[in-house]
Amino acid sequence: MLDKKQLWLIIAALAIVNIVTVVYFMTRPGWGMEKETVATVGNQKINRQEWLNELEERYGKDTLRDLVDKKVIENMADQYDIKIPKKSLERELTLYKTLYGAEGQHLNDKAFEEEVKTNLMLEELLTKDAVISEKDIQRYYNENESLFDIPASYHLSQIIVSTLADAERTLKELEGGSSFSALAMERSLDEFSSNQGGDIGFVSEENERLAPSVLKEARDMQEGTWSGPIKLEKGYAILFLHEKMAGKKYTFSEVKDQIRRQLAIEQMDTPVSARAFWNEADVTWFYGNKEED
Known part of the structure; x- marks a missing residue:
């Protein structure tokens, strides 16, 4: 369970870096000035347009895909009336902070909190129709109770x-x-x-x-x-x-929904991705096909 979420967070953090980098340079004064020099090497110059072209070549597609995914998740969550309670988000952030050590230093960032919230909405969307028995959820809690006992x-x-x-x-x-x-x-x-x-x-x-x-x-x-x-x-x-x-021990009722989502995700044959909703959200984008692997 935790390894999957850690991977999602790493991917999300890299996506944020890419997005912030591109947006920052696109919104600076003088955007569009192809002759503006951003670096010199001897007598050679590198202008802003060359730099931005390189950024788009390296990060453009992935960054746009991440932006589309985020919008898809937001729209589908609105459509299916999916909301993440504040306590659920706080619990998730607490688990990340205590379990992932040095990575926790970034978890006070508002942007990172939004990524965690978006991930929870995606999990809710993907598992909204899943049926997991109370018995299976209780068994998982009993067998992994230490995961919910936070020092x-x-x-x-x-x-x-x-x-x-x-x-x-x-x-x-x-x-x-x-x-x-x-x-x-x-x-x-x-x-x-x-x-x-x-x-x-x-x-x-x-x-x-x-x-x-x-x-x-x-x-x-x-x-x-x-x-x-x-x-x-x-x-x-x-x-x-x-x-x-402070340390905290989460009760079964507090983490019941979290366990249900996790068990449902483990039964899925498809990746944990917003791409499953691209057609339903009627996505079109710069790179052509509605869905990209």
């Missing part, structure tokens, strides 16, 4: 330095107004998180990769604050707490 989680950034003196110097700079993310990129010894401005996403109480001392500190912190130096096996850590989420 307390913390969205953290970190700066790792080698000595206590380095940690204290970093704290003084933070107190003087320096950016946590800038300092993380500049001096944190953890290469992966430093490239993200120190952001390590959401970590749960059950995370075994972080030192117990780090989790203990995070548990006692207030959102929007940084910690003092935390002794590690090698070096010291300074944490910044973005968000804290």
Whole structure:
């Protein structure tokens, strides 16, 4: 269940990047000015039109398909009166944050929330006529109850330095107004998180990769604050707490619909895609055929 949703989210996130990139450049002042230079290489120039042509060649078809899919889902949801309750959306976002670790750092974005909502609407559309017995839904819940038992989680950034003196110097700079993310990129010894401005996403109480001392500190912190130096096996850590989420156990009634959709999707012979509704939505597009694989 979760692997499929994670794949959808990765695809959705890439689609958002593509859409935002194209729209940004299409809406800038001077759009249509073919002679405008966007880069030079020696005496050679690359104008905006060349650049945009390349963007369309690489991303145009996929980006347009994603836009069409989104509109199709919205229209079909209206037609069949499908709505996603706020609690269902919040639960889905909570599960993503706690289960996908570093990916959770993007889940506060409004655009990402909309993608999750769109995915839920698509699942409802695809499974609206499916009949799954209460017994099968209850059995799935009983066998996978741990999936719906969410531990307390913390969205953290970190700066790792080698000595206590380095940690204290970093704290003084933070107190003087320096950016946590800038300092993380500049001096944190953890290469992966430093490239993200120190952001390590959401970590749960059950995370075994972080030192117990780090989790203990995070548990006692207030959102929007940084910690003092935390002794590690090698070096010291300074944490910044973005968000804290209390643990929660979802009851059968709270996740019943989610399980029904998942079991129905697993029985389907077709991909989880809005293309199944293109004909019904009367889609025509730039690339010709109503449906594209």
